Amino acid sequence: DPPPLRSAHRIVLRLPHRAPLHADSLFGHLGATVVPGVERWHDGGLERTLRLTHAPGRVHLSPAVGHIRAVLTLLDLRDLTSAIHRCRALLDLDADPAAVDAHLGADPALGELVRRRPGVRLPGTVDPGEMAFRVVLGQQISTKAAATLTGRIVALVGEPVPDALDGAAPGVPARLFPTDDLGPGATEAGVVDYIDRALEGAYAEWQETYRLGLAEIEAAAVERHGVPFIDCGPTAQDALLAAMERGELSFAAPDPRAFFDLLLAHTQEGLFGDPVHGGNRGAVMWQLLGFPGVQPGYSAGEQLQTSPVRKPRRFTAAEIGKGRRPSPEQGG
């Protein structure tokens, strides 16, 4: 029998907190102590797994203006409240920073430090048992060594997170622009992160289309191969996508060809768009192409050059425009 299909719920939340919050020290600590297999640092935040009452989950936490951005991936929505509580505990978001800073600021030794770094939090944990392990392991050795050691224990006895948490989304862009002998692909470019962010903002209107469309891809994968898309293997995945592109999969909604075109268009944006939008991570695709990124201008000589025109520095849209222009020394 094929395993029951479980698709993940993706929920983006703003976790409010009282001001101030010294995000650099809080996330700096979290980033410096990541345990492989449980946690990873990417896109300016901490991503980690969660062991919840009804099913496992995953969260990505990053500082934003006036709040913490939390992207929760849950298999069971009944876990939502406890997941939020655990994230708040991890980041000490229920602290009263004014009272803390007033009290500690009065101390003659600490006062100046508190005034320089207001709103410092005391990182907590999502799981007291895990914290106990990490404290014991970390007592006598460096932070880095402790993380490595903890990671080994995770690898040895950790319970794997179900693939369903990844849904179909990570697999599709990775097949549309694969990682291969030619170099990095959609995975390295962070295309799924790009699409996730876009669906929260500019493409909010497509959320339902994605929800329905990805569920249809999963259903087709289970029907044809007995496993979710992510477990189908590249050949079967490509065959599924090709059938979808030709309109040969029967979707209730959306139209398979239209959804394929949408996924392809958004994948291209996540591959080649400006890194400021979360895709094309580190301008990896511009490097792969040899595209010089955004440049403030080109010379008459460069325009007549018959070999590729390179530039000493590759800019992004964040560095040029909006009244900003790099100096000639920068731009070349």
Added chain:
Amino acid sequence: MASTEAAAAPAATGRGRGSDPTAADVCIVGLGAASGSAVHVLAEAGFRIVALEAGPWRTSDDYALDELRGSYHARAAMSDKFLAETPTWRRNTGEPTHPATFSLGRMINGVGGSYLHYGAWLRRFQPVEFRLRSHVLERYGEERLPEGTTLADWPVGYDDLEPYYGLAEQAMGVAGIPGNDRGLPVAGGNPFDGYRSSPYPLPPVRPCVGGQRFAAAATALGYHPFPVPVSLNTEPFEGRPACTYCGWCGGFGCFIDAKTTPALTTIPRAVRTGNLEVRTHCRALRINHDERGRAVSVDYLDARGERRTQRAGIVILSAYTFENVRLLLLSTSARFPRGLANNAGNVGRHFMTKQFANVNGLYEGESFNRYTGPAGQAVIFEDLNADNFDHGGLDFLGGATVSSEHQLQPIGLSRETLPPGVPRWGHRYKAHLLEHWNSIAVIRYQPSALPYARHRLDLDPHVRERSGLGLPVVRITYDLAPNEQRLAAFLEEKIEALHREMGATRIWRGPRWTGVCSSHDVGGLRMGLDPADSVVDPALMTHEVPNLFVLSGAVFPTCPGVNPSLTLQALVWRAAEGIVAAYRHGHPL
């Protein structure tokens, strides 16, 4: 006549306003490319103007060199209103509608309109285009007119517009090589140019490697290539800096104001008179008339979403083609049950659009570096345009501008036409892209399109805009006609020969159909002398409502294979002077 002469004559002030102190002499709906090129004439003549603009007033600080935030393709982030009311489209009345598709990008909402992100090509139509029907009948006979075409002469000629072409070129700082100097040919310019009374204010754009290659092959084949005239500052112009050739302006706003638009020139000129009040984030809902059938006010939603009414002596409709048609059709009343100025049923008829199709060539191992400069660095020729070649033995009418493409952004390059056999995704797509993206030359043709009775705009009975106002969107009924198909086939063969002359190692055609919306969507509110067959007269006043004017490409009777912007500017500049003259001489409202 120079418009500034009228500045001392506030004769118009007060006309038609009655006793309402908040009424204006003129209410303009949409302060974009069209009205933005005429409003200074009215303001300097003393007319008190209120302009309702649905978008914001942007500055160069608002433009990002970023395809996702700043361009008219991808997300089209500067097109909020346009995206919320995207027209629907069907090929014929027998099929259901789909959302419209776009050859280039979406239109922009904001002061200055889609000039903010246009590719800056500013070109005159050839004289023959204004009397194409007569010309075809004289040279080839009536039997050569394709079935169903409603081809008509313009009621204004090239000579009528020539001085205004010159005024617009000066105002826009056009850079180029004129084809002639008061009739005497100029080397390197377009030999098919009509008579020119004035030169271009700025020298042409720089050459680039792809353009040179194209120009050499075109010349060898007997064509006459020249750098496309553009409103790019090839030198500092009127206090704004020279273009740096960053390559991010076709489809983007210029981040240093080196691309001239009405938002930098004629609109500020109008504001400086003190006679133009610009109300941004205000969208018009309907145009009202009085018991005599004259336009009297415009209902609109203000920036806070409150419904308001602006009274005015003259109403100028100058949003984009689709919205102009829609507003007239939505402004129904007992007197105009089919929409304002539509008792003859002509609103929405004779709609035209064009396809921006291409033929690509692969030049293995070579580098064209198209990312090193703007779309305005194209090299073009008009030997295959209009009736510059004998159509006697051919099976179609019309022609096209043929151009070498310049400017290339990374998302754009990932979506270029692929050679046959290369899939759209996966390893082989990736291999093609990585190896060849900088070795492909794109030759585009911008074809003419004849008007046909079956091509029209109306209101979609089923689809509403996303604003929540519940208004129907425009429905486009349009297909590529057999005449235009045959023209495309002819051009594809000619361009393949160009690629062979350039030394391409592989040549492939892009799709002939590139999208129903072209940014050159014209017609729908045809200009003509006969009220039975047109909506506005040569003064751009509607036949049925004598103080309602339409300043828009929607009035074009034909759609030549040339960018329409400069002709639109000349036409509306002339119309604005006509309004000033008429009202100064006591023309009754």
